[in-house]
Amino acid sequence: MEITTLKPSTMNWFYACKVTDVPANGGVCVKYGEEQIALFRFARRDTWYATQNLCPHKQQMALSRGMTGTQEGEPKIACPFHKKTFSLSDGRCLSDETxxxxxxxPVRIEEDHVYIGVHAG
Incomplete structure:
Protein backbone atom coordinates (compact mmCIF):
# COMPACT_ATOMS: atom_id res chain seq x y z
CA MET A 1 0.00 0.00 0.00
CA GLU A 2 1.33 3.40 -0.95
CA ILE A 3 1.05 6.34 1.44
CA THR A 4 -1.30 9.03 0.16
CA THR A 5 -1.35 12.59 1.44
CA LEU A 6 -4.10 14.53 -0.26
CA LYS A 7 -3.45 18.16 -1.24
CA PRO A 8 -6.00 20.81 -0.15
CA SER A 9 -6.22 22.30 -3.68
CA THR A 10 -7.72 19.10 -5.13
CA MET A 11 -10.28 18.63 -2.38
CA ASN A 12 -13.97 18.33 -1.96
CA TRP A 13 -14.58 19.44 1.62
CA PHE A 14 -17.35 17.71 3.56
CA TYR A 15 -18.85 18.60 6.92
CA ALA A 16 -17.69 15.97 9.42
CA CYS A 17 -19.00 17.17 12.81
CA LYS A 18 -18.88 19.94 15.38
CA VAL A 19 -15.63 20.65 17.20
CA THR A 20 -17.28 19.62 20.48
CA ASP A 21 -18.11 16.16 19.05
CA VAL A 22 -14.43 15.15 19.18
CA PRO A 23 -12.85 14.54 22.58
CA ALA A 24 -9.80 16.62 23.46
CA ASN A 25 -6.66 14.60 22.63
CA GLY A 26 -8.74 11.77 21.17
CA GLY A 27 -10.43 10.57 18.02
CA VAL A 28 -13.73 9.63 16.40
CA CYS A 29 -14.77 7.77 13.28
CA VAL A 30 -16.53 9.77 10.55
CA LYS A 31 -18.35 8.14 7.62
CA TYR A 32 -18.04 9.60 4.13
CA GLY A 33 -20.05 7.48 1.75
CA GLU A 34 -18.67 3.97 2.22
CA GLU A 35 -15.39 5.28 3.62
CA GLN A 36 -14.46 5.47 7.31
CA ILE A 37 -12.15 8.32 8.29
CA ALA A 38 -10.49 8.67 11.70
CA LEU A 39 -10.55 12.27 12.96
CA PHE A 40 -8.22 13.38 15.76
CA ARG A 41 -8.08 16.50 17.90
CA PHE A 42 -4.80 17.41 19.59
CA ALA A 43 -6.16 20.00 22.03
CA ARG A 44 -2.80 20.64 23.67
CA ARG A 45 -1.35 21.56 20.24
CA ASP A 46 -4.60 23.03 18.85
CA THR A 47 -4.25 20.86 15.74
CA TRP A 48 -6.49 18.41 13.88
CA TYR A 49 -5.66 15.35 11.80
CA ALA A 50 -7.61 12.86 9.70
CA THR A 51 -6.53 9.45 8.40
CA GLN A 52 -8.06 6.29 7.05
CA ASN A 53 -9.68 4.34 9.88
CA LEU A 54 -8.50 0.98 8.53
CA CYS A 55 -5.42 -0.45 10.21
CA PRO A 56 -3.29 -1.85 7.35
CA HIS A 57 -1.81 -4.58 9.57
CA LYS A 58 -4.93 -6.25 10.97
CA GLN A 59 -7.39 -4.90 8.35
CA GLN A 60 -9.70 -3.65 11.13
CA MET A 61 -11.52 -0.32 11.33
CA ALA A 62 -9.84 0.73 14.56
CA LEU A 63 -7.44 3.66 14.25
CA SER A 64 -9.99 6.20 15.55
CA ARG A 65 -9.93 4.29 18.85
CA GLY A 66 -6.14 4.29 19.08
CA MET A 67 -3.94 6.24 21.45
CA THR A 68 -2.64 9.59 20.25
CA GLY A 69 0.70 11.03 21.21
CA THR A 70 4.01 12.19 19.80
CA GLN A 71 7.24 10.51 18.83
CA GLU A 72 10.26 12.81 18.57
CA GLY A 73 7.84 15.72 18.05
CA GLU A 74 5.82 13.89 15.37
CA PRO A 75 2.07 13.53 16.09
CA LYS A 76 1.11 9.86 15.94
CA ILE A 77 -1.66 7.33 16.39
CA ALA A 78 -1.08 3.84 17.80
CA CYS A 79 -3.43 1.08 16.68
CA PRO A 80 -5.37 -0.19 19.71
CA PHE A 81 -4.84 -3.84 18.68
CA HIS A 82 -1.17 -4.22 17.83
CA LYS A 83 0.34 -0.83 18.82
CA LYS A 84 1.89 -0.07 15.41
CA THR A 85 2.30 3.71 15.22
CA PHE A 86 1.61 5.98 12.26
CA SER A 87 2.41 9.62 11.61
CA LEU A 88 -0.71 11.77 11.64
CA SER A 89 1.10 14.31 9.43
CA ASP A 90 1.99 12.10 6.47
CA GLY A 91 0.77 8.56 7.27
CA ARG A 92 4.11 6.74 7.36
CA CYS A 93 4.57 3.86 9.79
CA LEU A 94 6.78 5.08 12.64
CA SER A 95 7.29 1.75 14.37
CA ASP A 96 8.55 -0.26 11.37
CA GLU A 97 9.84 1.28 8.16
CA THR A 98 8.99 -1.88 6.21
CA PRO A 106 -6.52 17.70 5.38
CA VAL A 107 -8.78 19.12 8.09
CA ARG A 108 -10.29 22.60 8.23
CA ILE A 109 -12.14 24.26 11.13
CA GLU A 110 -14.71 26.97 10.44
CA GLU A 111 -16.91 28.44 13.16
CA ASP A 112 -16.94 25.34 15.39
CA HIS A 113 -17.49 23.01 12.42
CA VAL A 114 -14.96 20.42 11.25
CA TYR A 115 -14.47 19.76 7.54
CA ILE A 116 -12.37 17.01 5.97
CA GLY A 117 -10.95 17.23 2.46
CA VAL A 118 -11.37 14.20 0.22
CA HIS A 119 -10.06 13.67 -3.30
CA ALA A 120 -12.17 15.42 -5.92
CA GLY A 121 -13.48 13.17 -8.64
Missing part, protein backbone atom coordinates in the same frame (compact mmCIF):
# COMPACT_ATOMS: atom_id res chain seq x y z
CA UNK A 99 5.29 -1.61 7.12
CA UNK A 100 2.89 0.19 4.82
CA UNK A 101 1.51 3.59 5.77
CA UNK A 102 -1.96 5.08 5.93
CA UNK A 103 -3.82 7.74 3.95
CA UNK A 104 -4.07 11.19 5.53
CA UNK A 105 -6.61 13.94 4.80
Missing amino acids: ECGITTY
